[in-house]
Amino acid sequence: MSFDTIIRGGTVVTAADTFACDVGIRDGKITALGHDLGPATAIIDATDRLVLPGGIDSHVHFAQPSGDGIVMADGFASGTRSAAFGGNTTVLPFCLQEKGQTLREALKHYHSLADGECHVDVAFHLIVTDPTEHVLGQELPALVEDGYTSLKVFMTYEGLALSDRELLETMSVARETGAMLMVHAENFDAIRFLTDRLERAGNTAPRFHATSRPIPVEREATHRAISLSELVDVPIMIVHVSNREAMEEIRRAQQRGLRVMGETCPQYLMLTEKDLDQLNMEGAKYVCSPPPRDVASQQACWEGLQQKVFSVFSSDHCPFRYDDPQGKLAPKGRTSFRWVPNGIPGVATRLPILFSEGVVKGRIDLNSFVAFSATNHAKIYGLYPRKGTIAVGSDADIALWDPKRKVTVRHELIHDGADYTPYEGLEVTGWPVLTMVRGKVVVDDGTLVGSKEHGTYLPRAKPPTGATIP
Numbered sequence: 001m002s003f004d005t006i007i008r009g010g011t012v013v014t015a016a017d018t019f020a021c022d023v024g025i026r027d028g029k030i031t032a033l034g035h036d037l038g039p040a041t042a043i044i045d046a047t048d049r050l051v052l053p054g055g056i057d058s059h060v061h062f063a064q065p066s067g068d069g070i071v072m073a074d075g076f077a078s079g080t081r082s083a084a085f086g087g088n089t090t091v092l093p094f095c096l097q098e099k100g101q102t103l104r105e106a107l108k109h110y111h112s113l114a115d116g117e118c119h120v121d122v123a124f125h126l127i128v129t130d131p132t133e134h135v136l137g138q139e140l141p142a143l144v145e146d147g148y149t150s151l152k153v154f155m156t157y158e159g160l161a162l163s164d165r166e167l168l169e170t171m172s173v174a175r176e177t178g179a180m181l182m183v184h185a186e187n188f189d190a191i192r193f194l195t196d197r198l199e200r201a202g203n204t205a206p207r208f209h210a211t212s213r214p215i216p217v218e219r220e221a222t223h224r225a226i227s228l229s230e231l232v233d234v235p236i237m238i239v240h241v242s243n244r245e246a247m248e249e250i251r252r253a254q255q256r257g258l259r260v261m262g263e264t265c266p267q268y269l270m271l272t273e274k275d276l277d278q279l280n281m282e283g284a285k286y287v288c289s290p291p292p293r294d295v296a297s298q299q300a301c302w303e304g305l306q307q308k309v310f311s312v313f314s315s316d317h318c319p320f321r322y323d324d325p326q327g328k329l330a331p332k333g334r335t336s337f338r339w340v341p342n343g344i345p346g347v348a349t350r351l352p353i354l355f356s357e358g359v360v361k362g363r364i365d366l367n368s369f370v371a372f373s374a375t376n377h378a379k380i381y382g383l384y385p386r387k388g389t390i391a392v393g394s395d396a397d398i399a400l401w402d403p404k405r406k407v408t409v410r411h412e413l414i415h416d417g418a419d420y421t422p423y424e425g426l427e428v429t430g431w432p433v434l435t436m437v438r439g440k441v442v443v444d445d446g447t448l449v450g451s452k453e454h455g456t457y458l459p460r461a462k463p464p465t466g467a468t469i470p
């Protein structure tokens with residue numbers, strides 16, 4: 001057999017194994033694993049490199065409407081480009097249903113934004129904000145059959161938050177259709193109450209964003225989301241968990257046999273609320289929800305990963321430019337933290353941070369790194385085994401890592417549409433030096449060599465029912 005490409009001399013790592021092996025690739029698929037595989041059009045030398053499944057980031061926001069006069073810093077071209085530089089080969093952005101819009105209309109719009117604009121492969125989660133009878137009774141079941149097999153619901157944010165009744169109705173449809181339900185768990189009324197009180201006292205600087213949504217706000221909503229899902233008997237994913245109390249709610253649910261999964265993100269391992277407390281408006285760079293907490297919360301999130309309470313590690317990449325009136329420094333944002341757009345960039349730094357802080361510092365092993373960064377995303381969101389592993393028959397989606405390379409994170413390495421990275425100056429060990437999507441190299445040693453026509457949309461299977469939580 002001949003190959004288009006052989007990746008030779010590297011160490012292949014999957015979520016289960018680590019072994020020295022060459023990888024033979026043909027027509028975008030992995031077609032052989034072994035030694036002395038024979039002739040190939042191209043040989044990639046992987047000596048001293050780790051050959052990992054390309055990262056799958058199942059929580060990113062591109063081109064999402066974000067409020068009056070606010071523009072997200074990344075569309076699909078720059079967002080997927082940055083993803084590729086960070087060793088990712090698939091991303092799952094959200095398709096937001098605006099109030100009054102049908103899900104099909106929202107999807108049509110997102111597809112038109114994404115078509116021909118993706119450096120890596122993409123699939124969409126739906127965000128349901130208007131769960132009308134038509135949406136829940138007709139559209140959603142049909143869309144799940146069409147391969148849109150996951151949706152996110154919000155318990156907070158003006159225009160996005162669902163009532164408990166609406167959450168239950170939406171959860172029921174997720175159960176009936178077998179879709180995966182992601183929950184943003186924060187108590188909207190508590191945030192509004194605290195925000196009003198802070199503003200009345202003149203406490204409007206970015207750092208009060210953290211004060212307006214303290215840990216009980218997240219813990220209560222996490223508990224409530226779990227209770228509601230228990231009533232309906234539907235699996236859920238609690239996204240962007242920031243602290244011990246929310247993590248322990250998930251652990252307790254798992255110990256009771258509920259199919260409750262958790263996700264955490266780099267900001268909850270690396271940042272604290274002190275980052276929001278900076279001169280002038282600089283703290284706005286770190287405004288995201290839930291907010292970064294404290295060192296003990298970081299430790300709890302590591303524990304959540306180490307003890308597999310969390311299944312996935314995602315970026316929640318939600319970029320806004322800092323020095324820009326359409327971004328963090330929007331005119332209203334200067335009057336109160338209430339108006340600072342929520343979200344921070346991170347699709348390119350997710351994997352280097354987890355590798356360096358997790359694997360190199362001995363907190364997690366290499367196979368867990370692969371599970372948290374790729375395999376579990378594919379399993380939970382219906383892309384496995386096409387994506388998320390290195391196996392014969394899987395797409396040749398590969399990130400070649402130099403595990404020893406020391407890099408100082410600088411925004412110029414990120415290649416996104418934002419004008420800063422929250423991790424500027426961070427020293428990491430280990431860096432993705434080549435990213436391959438379906439057999440085609442898209443980033444080679446810091447140079448973009450792929451095109452934005454290469455990424456493709458991925459319809460997805462339903463997540464396996466009754467399966468053990470990864």
Ligand code: URP
Nearest residue numbers: 184288289316318342343
């Ligand atoms: O602050 C955040 N996380 N913004 C992104 C939207 C979301 O809730 O995931």
Ligand code: ZN
Nearest residue numbers: 184239240289
């Ligand atoms: Zn969220």
Ligand code: ZN
Nearest residue numbers: 059061316318
């Ligand atoms: Zn998000």
